Amino acid sequence: MELTRARLRDLRKMLDSREISAVELCGEYLKKIELTDKELLSYITVTKETAIKDAENAQKKIDAGQASMLTGIPLAIKDNICTDGIKTTCASKMLGNFVPPYNATVIEKLNEQGYVLLGKTSMDEFAMGGSTQTSAFAKTKNPYDLERVPGGSSGGSAAAVAASLAPAALGSDTGGSIRQPASFCGVTGLKPTYGRVSRYGLVAFASSLDQIGPIANDAYDCAILLNAISGADRHDATSARKDVPDFTADIDKPIAGMKIALPKEFYSDAIDDCVKEAVLNAAKELEKQGAVLINCSIPGLKYAIPAYYLIACAEAASNLSRFDGIKFGFRGEGRTFNDLIIDSRNKGFGEEVKRRILLGNYALSSGYYDAYYKKALALKQEIIKEYSDIFEQCDAVLTPTAPTPAYKIGEQDNDPVKMYTADICTVTVNIAGLPGISTTCGYSESGLPIGMSVIGKRFDEQSVLRIAYAWEQNFKTAAPKI
Amino acid sequence: MAVDMKTIEHLCGLSKLSYDEKGMEKVMGEMSDIIGLMDEIKGFDLTYDDTKDKNEIRFNETREDIPEKSFDTEKLLQNAENTDSCYVVPKVVE
Numbered sequence: 339m340e341l342t343r344a345r346l347r348d349l350r351k352m353l354d355s356r357e358i359s360a361v362e363l364c365g366e367y368l369k370k371i372e373l374t375d376k377e378l379l380s381y382i383t384v385t386k387e388t389a390i391k392d393a394e395n396a397q398k399k400i401d402a403g404q405a406s407m408l409t410g411i412p413l414a415i416k417d418n419i420c421t422d423g424i425k426t427t428c429a430s431k432m433l434g435n436f437v438p439p440y441n442a443t444v445i446e447k448l449n450e451q452g453y454v455l456l457g458k459t460s461m462d463e464f465a466m467g468g469s470t471q472t473s474a475f476a477k478t479k480n481p482y483d484l485e486r487v488p489g490g491s492s493g494g495s496a497a498a499v500a501a502s503l504a505p506a507a508l509g510s511d512t513g514g515s516i517r518q519p520a521s522f523c524g525v526t527g528l529k530p531t532y533g534r535v536s537r538y539g540l541v542a543f544a545s546s547l548d549q550i551g552p553i554a555n556d557a558y559d560c561a562i563l564l565n566a567i568s569g570a571d572r573h574d575a576t577s578a579r580k581d582v583p584d585f586t587a588d589i590d591k592p593i594a595g596m597k598i599a600l601p602k603e604f605y606s607d608a609i610d611d612c613v614k615e616a617v618l619n620a621a622k623e624l625e626k627q628g629a630v631l632i633n634c635s636i637p638g639l640k641y642a643i644p645a646y647y648l649i650a651c652a653e654a655a656s657n658l659s660r661f662d663g664i665k666f667g668f669r670g671e672g673r674t675f676n677d678l679i680i681d682s683r684n685k686g687f688g689e690e691v692k693r694r695i696l697l698g699n700y701a702l703s704s705g706y707y708d709a710y711y712k713k714a715l716a717l718k719q720e721i722i723k724e725y726s727d728i729f730e731q732c733d734a735v736l737t738p739t740a741p742t743p744a745y746k747i748g749e750q751d752n753d754p755v756k757m758y759t760a761d762i763c764t765v766t767v768n769i770a771g772l773p774g775i776s777t778t779c780g781y782s783e784s785g786l787p788i789g790m791s792v793i794g795k796r797f798d799e800q801s802v803l804r805i806a807y808a809w810e811q812n813f814k815t816a817a818p819k820i
Numbered sequence: 821m822a823v824d825m826k827t828i829e830h831l832c833g834l835s836k837l838s839y840d841e842k843g844m845e846k847v848m849g850e851m852s853d854i855i856g857l858m859d860e861i862k863g864f865d866l867t868y869d870d871t872k873d874k875n876e877i878r879f880n881e882t883r884e885d886i887p888e889k890s891f892d893t894e895k896l897l898q899n900a901e902n903t904d905s906c907y908v909v910p911k912v913v914e
Contacts, residue, residue, distance in 0.1 A: 439895040572883040579881070644861040647854075655835065662836070664909055666899035678910055679836050692837055693847065697854055699834040700827075713861050716868035755853045 339366050341502045343817050346411060346559045349505060353400055353410045360400060360410030364393035364454050367412045371456065371503050374820060377484065379476040380498040382417050383425050384457035392454040399452050408566055409452035414504035416495050417458040418465055419550065420539035421445055424455070428541050429473035430463045432661050432668045432686030442539020443574065444508060444550050444567040451566060456504050459494030463688045464658065465515055465543045467491055468760055471747060472690045479747070480522060481818035482786055486744040489519030495553045496523040501820050506554035506563055510540055512547045513646055514739070514764025517776035520553055521739035521789025524778045524815060526806065527553040528560040531797045532771035533578035535564075536571030544653035545576070547646075547768040557777060557806035561585035564799060578797070585803055593808045594628025596801070597732040598792075603639040604737040604763060613738045616780030616788040620809060621736055627808055634728050634735075638721040639766060645721070646765035647758055648701045648714035655698025661686060693754060722770045729795045734805055738763050739776040739789035763791065773799045777806045778815055785816070823851045 339358065352358045368386055375381055389412065396410035415421065418428045420438035422445075427433045441449065460476035462469065470478040470493025478493045480486040481501040488497040492509025496519035499507050509516040511529035520527025528551045535550045542548060552563035568582040600621060605614050625631050638645075663669040663682025670681030687695070701710040728735060740763055750757045767774040772793050779790040790809075794802040828848050832838050839847055893905070902908035 436899055439891055641861050641864045644858045648858060665907055669901045675910055680838050683836050684838055695835045696831045696851060699831050712868045716866045717864055719872055720866060754850055755857050
């Protein structure tokens with residue numbers, strides 16, 4: 339069976355028409371993972387046995403005429419989303435043997451539909467990074483060029499979808515962790531509005547910024563997954579008590595008349611020429627479809643990187659203080675209680691995680707709190723205001739997803755500042771709690787995918803999905819050769 | 821801004837982390853570069869006003885208090901080391 343870039347809606351039709359059984363479909367993906375993933379390293383755990391059982395149960399539902407949209411559909415899940423009885427490592431030695439005693443809400447929702455879990459995908463340790471090279475277990479490669487990074491932190495999910503080792507996946511996005519790897523791997527990734535999807539069971543990095551979202555082969559499949567995982571949750575007080583529309587309903591409506599803003603700061607010299615060219619060409623194509631392009635400005639972008647890292651690391655320092663080696667997680671050695679905790683954390687955490695904890699505690703510590711953390715919160719208010727002003731006149735904002743296409747493995751390893759500044763195109767979306775989707779808009783001379791991001795108003799995922807889908811109808815993607 | 825050894829030691833204390841001498845030198849250099857990047861925010865001239873936060877999500881909406889079965893103790897202890905139906909830690913009194 340040809341699985342290359344299979345769409346969820348096509349798989350649904352095949353399952354419903356009995357062209358293929360859920361067990362056969364699951365088997366095809368497992369076979370491909372076994373053949374390909376030794377090189378790509380997109381999965382940390384492949385759940386072969388439970389996947390086949392899940393598929394058998396799904397087939398019973400299909401046979402009984404009780405199939406939902408995702409019944410029997412195999413999916414990959416980022417390894418920071420808790421799965422009852424299945425290892426959830428966060429790609430960290432700290433949680434190397436952690437088996438959650440419960441499911442995240444998104445997993446419960448997928449289970450209700452009878453999805454099939456193929457496995458848990460690799461990521462940067464505790465979602466801290468943009469390359470998946472800080473993973474303690476599987477340093478995923480880019481399917482378009484195995485010498486390059488797949489992006490991150492949801493690099494395993496993006497690479498698995500790009501290489502057709504899963505038809506779609508879930509990732510999480512704190513500062514671009516769904517959109518940037520989607521861009522590097524030539525797939526589509528959606529970061530929903532903050533509060534749209536429950537974070538219960540997502541191992542926390544920065545609680546005011548984290549969101550779970552889909553990575554798939556196109557915007558339509560992202561909409562299908564968003565339909566499945568959205569909604570208020572009594573286990574998450576920050577999940578929004580808002581009605582969830584059918585995100586696929588108006589996705590194919592023409593975009594004529596929609597106003598799309600192009601903030602000049604996102605097209606500066608810091609962005610590679612090939613990226614700028616591809617995104618601006620896409621903007622012209624959207625204009626041809628009837629969209630109205632409007633030039634605008636987001637001056638706050640100048641300070642977005644420090645604002646983001648100060649807020650994210652402050653929250654991370656607090657969230658990660660729970661890892662002490664006592665109740666769960668890696669346990670070190672020590673004669674005293676304090677020695678035991680320090681040794682557990684020293685040996686359990688990788689270097690990038692430790693740096694971010696130090697930075698977070700620096701920003702929160704006495705004497706620095708007002709100068710750094712509160713200043714970052716002021717900037718957050720300013721960025722929210724700047725986006726609100728734009729959205730008074732526009733329906734969406736169009737930007738590059740990353741300043742460059744995928745870079746070589748090792749290129750940014752010893753330069754945290756370079757690594758942090760590479761997040762410039764994505765972090766404001768998390769700071770302002772907006773929805774944003776990245777879809778492929780071109781390829782570099784060497785064939786590497788280039789992504790563009792469509793950003794929308796809070797809880798207006800429908801507009802960003804519609805614009806991305808309209809673009810995708812006239813753009814031919816090139817699957818990787820792996 | 822250059823970060824000195826004393827600051828790193830203080831941060832390590834707050835973070836429950838430690839480095840050997842070589843690691844300390846390395847992290848001191850990295851943190852100096854990172855804090856140099858963070859210092860750019862000082863050029864932004866506005867102060868935070870928490871009354872201007874517009875949250876569409878009302879955090880004071882508490883859920884209904886419905887009694888339900890809690891987690892199974894054995895299941896919760898499956899991730900702990902040295903379990904004897906409870907968490908076992910070294911001597912706390914030093």
